[in-house]
Every structure is written in structure tokens, then in C-alpha cells.
Amino acid sequence: MRELTPRLRQWLAEGTAFSLATVVKVSGSAPREPGTAMAVSAAGEVVGSVSGGCVEGAVFEAATEVLETGEPRRETYGFSDETALSVGLTCGGIIEILIQRVDPASSVTRVLDSIGEEEPVAVATVIDGPAPPGARRCVWQDRADGTLGDERLDAAVTEDARGLLTHGMTGTKRYGPHGERCGEDIAVFVQSFAPAPGMLVFGANDFAVALSRVGSDLGYRVTVCDARPVFARAGRFPRAHEVVCAWPHDYLARTEVDERTVICVLTHDPKFEEPLLMAALRTPAAYIGVMGSRRTHIDRTGRLRERGATGAQLARLSSPIGLDLGARTPEETAVSIAAEIIQRRQGGTGLPLGHRSGPIHRRTLPQTAVPVGNRDRDR
Template sequence: MLDIAEELHRWAAQGRDFAVATVVAVSGSGPRGPGAALAVDTDGTALGSVSGGCVEGAVYELCRQALEDGETVLERFCHSDEDAFAAGLTCGGVIDVLVTPVRAADPARPVLASALAAAARGEAAAVARIVSGPPGLTGRALAVRPDGSYQGGFGVHPELDRTAVAEAGALLETGRTGTLEIGAEGSRCGVPVTVLVESSVPPPRMIVFGAIDFASALVRAGVFLGHRVTVCDARPVFATRARFPEADEIVVDWPHRYLERTEIDARTVLCVLTHDAKFDVPLLRLALRLPVAYVGAMGSRRTHLDRTARLREAGVTDRELARLHSPIGLDLGARTPEETAVSIAAEIVATRRGGTGLPLTGAPTPIHRDSDREPDRASASVAGSGPTE
């Protein structure tokens, strides 16, 4: 639901009634992960997607029905071999979809509207909804803020709310979406409760060091992937808005000095295109010691060997050097700046998702992999996906 927060927030602000269908779980091959949503208003207008097309029609009708009767339902869709026209996933997977009405009189509306408003503003927010449990609880919701405070509740027992808030806060901290299986003891209602937690966090950062021609194409690729992109270069004649109109931020400073003072996190991507030892070495010496998602540096193999030697002289350890993607990008045979940007973007995605970079044709690995799975905890088992971007 939070993946279409901006549009849904506008609907809520306009007083529209709508129903939202959200992917709760995916088994096998599925085109979209947990948190993907399709919403339908009373006029029949639809936005979003839960499956890339193969079950959209059936989910659309479920949303229309939920608007009429006010009932929250959990529906499973799977591959249909018997009837080619039946609603099913042709990719062979199984998805569970939660369909929730969000009408003016529904108790969950203020809670969902609050989470949608925060996500639409680009603030971190999470919403937890009961997917399955005792009769009458499905669809009840609470919204969780980064400071641990929350709005709404499940109306069963304070312990259930506290458990869900704690687990949702942990998922929110890393921008994850997934389901929680809270046991009977934690739920205090006699039976286990399944809770879907959707997280929305500000977009991850991509910092491109070096205002060269290749950087312009990489900026566009970064924006396309949903990053907030900064270009940094010490040369004011090159680091200009005219050269990088798509960048969110342009900084004129020595790269290592800027990296020392800017905010980064575990999702931040650092792309070093400066291709000059006086910039590269102090920058990479710092970057390889930071808890970021990716550090890549452009250059030929000869440049890489020279750079590696300089970094070792500067005190960078072999373990730190192992984090460096250099020469940057996957081997696509890229020549142009645009092709090179695709190569770099592909390596960033593969690093984040645990991909091999090999052709899918004939590959033994699954197409859709759950590489961002959160470890199980004592109070609840968690299965989820990466951030909603």
C-alpha cells in the first residue's frame, strides 16, 4: 500500500472511499513482492499493481466487492493449468493478497491515512495490519513511527500491540516489508496472529563523485532506480546544474571532505568516477571503512592495480579492499556513457539482491530471490522483502 502512498494520500485527502489490495506473501516465482498494491475507488478508477497483469482483473473485482460490503478478505492466487482463462499466475507462483476497504466510516481509515500522509511526505513510516487470526480481527491496523510511537491498535490486548510495534519498528529501521507470525502467547488472544508490516523510508542515496560525461548518464540511471542522487566534484566549472539537471543535489567540494560530513546509511551507494589518484585515494580510504551498500570505482585494470597499491600504502586492509567494485560495473561490453551507466546500475542491483550477473537463460538460480530476508526473532518469525522504492 505504501508503494503508492502519494496517490492514495491524495485520494484520502479528497475524501474518496477506496479499497486497497496488498500482496502479503509470495511463494515460488512471482512478479511483485510483499507490499505491492492495487487500489480502486468508488468510481472504478484503479492505480498500482499486484502481479504485473495476470490476476489484476480478479483483484480489481475483489476491491469493488470490498467497497460494497465493507469486508476485508485474504485471497490466494496460484497457477491455473485447468483453465487458461481463470485468474492465476502464469509464472507458476502463489501470492496471497489482502483486500481492505478504506471508507469514511471504517475504524482503520485514520490510521492508514496517517501512514499514507507520512510516506507521501517522504518520511519514514510503517503500517501493520492483521492478515489472519481470530474472526473479526483481519484488517485492523496500527501505524508506527521511527521513534517507536504509534497510532491505532488491534483492540485485542496491549501486549499484542506492543509486540507488533516492536517488530514493525525493527522492519522500519531497515526499510523492510514482510509478515510477522506472532504466537498465541504474544498475541494474548489464544491463537497465533499473522501481521503484515509495510515500511516506507526515504529513497536511498547515490553519491556520484566526479562530474564527468559518464556521470551524467549514471545520474539518470540512479534517478530511474529510485535513488536520491548527489554529484560531487571539487571543480566548480564542471559541477553545474546545467550539466546535471536530473541530480537532486550538486556539491562543489573535495570528495573525501564531503563524504566526511554528509549523512550516509546502509543503503547508500558510492560511485567514484573521479579517475584521479589525488581524489580517489583519500576518498576510497574513507569510503571503504563506512557501512554503505556499495563502493565502486571507475578505471582500467591498470588504473585499478595502481589504485590498489596506493590504497594499501595508505593503510587500507585487504578486507576493506575486498569491498571495492573496481573496475566498476558488470561486463556488458559497454562503450557509451549510457551503456556504462547500465553496467554500473546492474552491478548495484546485483549486489543488493544477491544476483550473479549471469544470463537467466539456462541459469539454475531462481529469477526472483528473497535476498533481503530478515533473520527470525524470538517473539516472531519474519519473512519479507527489501525496501518499497
């Protein structure tokens, strides 16, 4: 829903109600992940998508009805072949969607404000069980708003939502009627909106220009850093969120790096690379990619060993950077780097899908623990 936030905030500021359709469960080869959203305004405007086109027409009709009645609905869409007359997913998967009306006075307004300001927030919604369907509790690290109908249930959900939010996770939790964690009566969908993950690009060259565009499209907060002021100019990187003129290792030392951060080193200069990489290898970054030839990588790792880097640390380096796509241009190279980042995050093989068997959309984590970041950009 992050990508929809500006438009949804505008609707609410104008006093326009809308229906919000959110994917709360998927199974099989479904096209989108839990948390994907589509909104329909009272004027009939649509933003977002829940399936990539398969069931949007049916969801639009259901969302329009929810706008009129105000009653939340849960819809399930399963397999439909090309000759079927009923609405369904041609991919063979199943998605479950919760549709709710959102009014200008709703607590969702404060959630959208927090998303826009990159303040972490989670939204817990009852999707099944004896608790009020569609009941919503909004949870921040220091406060909560709304009720699911029972104080003890509210307390348990608030605690669990904060835990999921800390790790940037979205998923479904089940409880007893009074918040018992051993219960199965009530299903609560918890959607986390953590700040966008960081992409740190070092080296202000043409490859960085292209990568900053792709990284921004993937939902990263992109920072480009270079020690040379003639190249580290914001005008060269219109899609970057920040352009910094500083020695790379100095900038990295004062920058927060977590398990979702990706680091791309495109400097081609040992005096910048080596201190930077020694600093990067001490961080929990999800990905550290370094541009250069195979010979350059061998020479580089030798010098890093002399500086004290261990074999386990050096194994974290993705170098030469990117997947083997035959890329030549900066734009093609940016796609290659982005492909490797996605492959690492999602656990893919990097092979053509036509060379594999089994489901296209693999589940790398349990349904109850889906990491957010790029994929929560509605996405």
C-alpha cells in the same frame, strides 16, 4: 507503495476513497515482493501493480467489491497455464493479497504524509487469525496509532515493528492472542517505509548524468558531488535529488552513510579518488564502485595500500565498475553499474537467466525479513 503516495494523497485530499491491494505473501517464482501494492479509486482509476499483469483484472474486481462493502478480503492467486480459464500466475508462483478500503479519515492518511516527508513509519495489519481481519496499527519511532484488538498484542507488535523499521525490513510476524511471541494464532504483516536509500555519485560527467537517471528510477535518493563548480550544476542533472559542489572526501565525511547506501566514484582523477576512497572504505556502504581500467585499478590499489588500506577493505571495491555487458555509451554504462548494484543486493549470479536452472525469482532472505528500499517503490 512509496511510488503511489502522491496520487493516493491527492485522492484523500479530494475526499475520494480507494481500495488498497497489498501483496502480503509470495512463494515460488512469484513476480513481485511483499509490500507491492495496487490501488483502485471510487472512480475506477488504477495505480500500481501486484503481478505485472497476470491477475490485475481479478484484483480490480475484488477491490471494487471491497470499496462497496468495506469488508477487507484476502485473495490467493496460484499457477495457471496458458489454456486455463481461471485467473492465475503463468510463472508458477503463488501470491496472497490483502485488499482493504481506505477512507479520507483513515490513519493511512498520516502514513502517506510520513512517506511523503520521508519520516520512517511501519504499518502492521492482521492478515490471519482470530484478531479482527484487516485491523491496522501504524507505528512511528516515537508514537503509534490504531489497535489490533488487544493491548498486549498492540504492545508486542509495536516493539517488533520498530525493530523492523530500524533495519528497513518488511515481513510477517506471528503471535498468540495476547501478543505472545511463541504463539502462531495471529499473523501480522508489517510493512516498513524507511527513507529511500542513498546513491552518492562522485564526478559530474556524462556518465553521472546517465547514472543519476537510472538510480532515481531504481528508488535511490541520488546525490551528485564534484569539486568543480562549472560541472556541478543542478541543471545538468535533472533527475538527481541534490547536486553538491565540494571536495568529495569532505562531503562524504559529513554525510550519513548506512548499509543501504551505494557509492559510485566516476571522477577519473587520483587527487579526488584517493582521499574519497579511503573515507568510503571506512563506511558501512553496501557498494563502492570505481570507474577506470584494470591497469588503473591495480595502480590505484597500490596507492591506497600505501595510505593504509587493508586487503579486506580493498576487496570491497568494485572496479572496474559495473557488470560486463559490453557497455560503451554513458547510458549503457549506467545500466551496467545499476545491474551490478542489483546483483550485489539480491545475490544474483550476473549470468543470463537462460543459462541457469531453478526459480527465476530467488529468495535471498526468509519471507519474514524482506529488506525495503528500492524494491518498496511500487513496485
